[in-house]
Structure formats: structure tokens, C-alpha cells
Amino acid sequence: MTTPTTPHVPRADPHRTTPSGLLRARGLGIPFAGAPGTSNALTDVPGVQVGYVTVIDGNGPLETGRGPVRTGVTAILPRGREGLDQPCAAGTSVLNGNGEMTGTAWINEIGALTTPILLTNSHAVGACHRGAIDWLNTARPDLRDRWHTPVVAETYDGYLNDINGDHITTALARRALDAATGGAIEEGSVGGGTGMSCYGYKGGTGTASRLISHADVTYTVAVLVQANFGARRELTLAGIPLGRHLRGDDPLGAPRSPIPAGAGSVIVTVATDAPLLPGQCAALARRVPLGLARSGTTGSHFSGDLFLAFSTANPHALTSRYPTGEQAERLQSLCFVPWGDMDRLFDATVQGVEEAVADALVANTPMTGRDGHHLPALPHQQVLDLLREHHAAG
Template structure:
């Protein structure tokens, strides 16, 4: 039995930019993450909440869609206005709307005068390992994820919205990573990995038996404190989806591949000519976060006795040429 370990602990170093102190999305100042995990009785699912400080006053944001076979509640208003005005939540496909409703209740409780709110909720299909038709996410589960959000190290692998997900032939889940720029600013990402393809580590394939899963998708949340506007954040979000190809995604036709990027900096002031380093930061972070989602996961048996196996770490370390 192997213990979950991040890819850097296995000697796999992605890219050249330095990481933040936690190598996590929470390295971005003012960004917190909370999760609720639900397991047992045929269930492997949950909620992951990304809670930036200042969301109630809106933050610049953008959405990128690689393949739109999925649900990202609230995305059209983000596209239209270029801001988010709520935390961002992730869950399993058929629980999306229950989570959005519970988030709305949480928001209304905090603003008794609100008459219009735009909850942002994304999903991937965890029906391979969880009885997805039961839609087990309760308002209490959603509120717990929001209320316990912290700026500490994010639990990866079989946690929150990643409890029942699989990717690249193995058990996957939540992953996170970050990079810092020479000017001391940070790009951090969190992924909910649940997509098909051939696992590739630093350009080398890792053969795997494919999992016959019902859903193939990936949700990517990109946070930064760089003073970017919504157009520039859209460019960052597109690079996040590009980075899925680095780990072997086949971008299957049944996959919903989305990225949402936001900044905690309220006043945009960043020249396009200087975007090379942020682009590098987001692609490196997404690549490493996706690998972490795999190496931090545990072998899981769930609904209808289906099993998804954790990737053997020796395959990661001893990659074939």
C-alpha cells in the first residue's frame, strides 16, 4: 500500500518557475478553500468551495470553454460583465443545481437586501464511483464547505468534489499548485480532474488500463493577484485548458472542459507584452495540479462495487522512454 504523495515528493518537478510556500491556490493572498466529503453506502462525492476575499464587491474574472459538454452555472453573466460576485463551488454533475441553490441561500443570509445574485457552480461526473442519481449534497454540506474555508494547505485527491472522480485511467480528484513571478505575484490553480486520455508525465507516457467511466470532464479554477482585466484573465483561462494536453488529455467529445480565472486585484494595470510569465505560470501550475490530483488519490471502491485504482507511484518515478 502506498501513501498519497505530491509529485514533487516523488522527484517530479514541473517547469522552472518557483512555487508559492504551499504550492497551492491558497498561496494567492486572500484566497481560501473549504471542502465537504461524502463517502459510504455507494457514495463518493462532495463539494469544494473556492472563497476569495472581496467576492461580495465583485472581482475581475473570465471563463474559458474547451468543450462545453457540462454545466457551469453563472458562466454567461461572468462572460457578460467580466466579474464574479460569489465564491466558486465545484461538485458532482447531478448535484450542481442543489449546490447552486444552497449557495444562493448562504448568500442571501449574508445580504438581506440582495435581489439579484449570480452563484458560480461547476461540475464533473462522479457517477462511476458514486450513486449520482441520489443527489446527496445537502445545504448543510455546502454551507460547511463555505464556512470552513481556510488559507491553509488544500486537501487533494479523494476530497470534496474530487472524491469520486477519475482521470487518465486512474483514480484522481482535487489537485492544486502555484507559481510566483519575479515581481512576487502569484498564480494558483485548483483542478477537479475527471477526464480521459493517456497519462503523460514530463512528456513521457505512462500506460494504463482505461476506466470505463460515465463522465469525462475537468474544472479548473485559476486565481491570481496580478492586476489583470477580464480579457487578460480569459487568455489565462484558455492556457489553463491547453495545459490539460501536457498530462495526456484526449479532449474527448463527451468532456466538459472549463476554466474560470479571477484576480483579487481590483484595478487592472498590466501590459499584454508582459503576459509571457503569467502564461507560463498557469500552464506549469495546471500541469502539476493535475498530476497531484492523481498521486494524492487513493484506490477507491464505490457504487456497484466499481473500483478505480490509484496510479502506482513507481510508474511516475520510473517513466518509460
């Protein structure tokens, strides 16, 4: 079953539940620092749009090309459809390089992001790359003669999914982009996060946002995480090392698993409407591992941990071309937060990443995939009991 998901769905309390009614980490009672935005999501940054296509089909033994299938695509439009020709200041960072994020050489060269972002599984990067180009050429025929270097990032879902079966196609990548909109975002086993694991539990997609102020203006810093990393023993929530006390074995790293415990990857996108230089965006991306570390990971050798940050401010700067018909040379300028005032944005990034990982775990359900491989959901009651025991002891 292939499901395109439009995230904008009314809900009672977006900080506590997802659009489908799954509990988020705050709804479970896990405390976090910082003030979240309206939906506590990447789309709290004005103009940012997110869409999903989720593919879940079949059960039983793996038959390459037929399934079982547990995968998908997440699409991010940094400035929405209206801003496809307007670059964003951007920067990247890598914690461990056992993974792929296309388009980063050009981002690091010019300090700008000029295309959509797609997240998927490790062996679907090519289909999503081609699909993004096709979508851009259709959405903006006036850009057809330009070159495109889409950003496509991946994490490995082969424990549950028929990863070599070519189930992600260019058409599905285009559908995910078509589904992109603002508002509330579903979390857990959706989009590119469909077949992912996190700390030995069902992982996937998580998101969070924080409000900060500078010069009497309120800005948003928001993150979206595709979480597929961590060993059960490492898991930490609200600063408490719960993983070593949670009952049940970690299915990854068990004798029947081809994947070492802790292996996998994590892709994190950071967005803000605060005006930043490209180097300041890279500085935000470098803070992502601090938020991941709060969730317990030490960064596995077998993990691809890749991060991208962008700013939607300064919409008409960082362009490489003059407007049509304009021949005269000119200068460009950027407004930006002074480096000495960046700490509040660093705080917001770290806080948001920590919460987004927790959301990817909490807003989830068990999943069984190929060959009966199974990932349990985070046991909510056990987590609550351990948190209460810790606070009672403290």
C-alpha cells in the first residue's frame, strides 16, 4: 500500500499528539527545555513545506523485487513552491560519514541551498535524485534549462524492507514533493522513516521547533530527524539513561540480525527564519551531534550521520544569476545575526534535535517486515515507570 501523506491535519494539541493521534514525547510526559512553536515542527518556520509518501506492502520471506516493503520518501521544500528559485543560506556537517547526502559539494562551495530536500532509504537515492529533477522541471518550466543538484539523503531500512527491490521510483519521489505543505507533520513510521529503527525500537521521523528572540524579533529554529541509529543500552531520555533498564533484548545485534547494535544512520535538517550567513548555518549543523548525544548515542562506525541547516531569511540574496533582462553588474548584501548572539540558536538546535529523536521513538508502533524481522515500539509504560523511579530516588 502506497500512501502519500499531506501533513496539515487539524488536531487538538499539536505539542502532545500527531495528526493521526499518536502520542508525542510531550504527550507521554517527557520534559524538554525551550519554547516550542505552534506545531512543534519543521513547518513552524514560515514557508517550509513537508510531504510524505509511505510504502507498506506484503509479509513473509524476502523476495527481492516483490517485498515485503517498508519504505518511503520525505520531501522538504525550504521556501515552498513559491520560492523554488530563491536560494537559502545553508551549511552542512558530518559526524560519521558512512552515508550519503547529495548536493553538499555545491552547498559548501556557494553557501546556498537551491533545491528541494528528499530523505529515503540507502538504495533509493538515485530514483529520488532523478525524481526531484523531473518534478522541478514540471513545477517550474522556466527553470528547465538550468542545472539542478538536488539534496537527497538516506538511511538504511534493509532490516525490515526489501531494500534492493527498487520500490522507490521517480514517480513516488514526485508524489512526495506534490504532497508537501505547511502545518502539522506526522511522525514515526512515515515517509523516509518508514522502515527505520532507533535504539533497538521502531524509529523513523521526528520533528521539533523552538522560538528564540533577537533584537525584539521572534524567530523559529526547527529540526526534522530521520532516526535510524543507536544501541538499546545507550538510550537516554530527559537525561536519564533508561536503555540499560528497559526490559527486552535489542533485536539489532542479535544472532539472527545482520546489523550490529548501534549501526544505522541519522539525517537531520535544521531550518530557521533567523537571518544567518552560510557559515552560521554550518555552525548550526555542527551542533546537531550535541542534541543526538543527549539521546545517548556515541556515534557508531557503521552509522552515516549527516546534517544540513538552512535559513529562509534574505530571500533575494545568494543568487548566481541576474533577473531576466538585467545586464548591469551589482552587489548583493546579507542581513545576519551577529556571531556573538548565536548561542541562543545553538541552544534551540540542540534542544530541538533531542526532542525530535524522542518523538521518532514515542510516536510509533511495532513493525514486522521481511523474513519476520520485528522492531518493537518504545514501551511507554516502562519509560514512565523508570522516569518516576528516577525522580523519586532523586
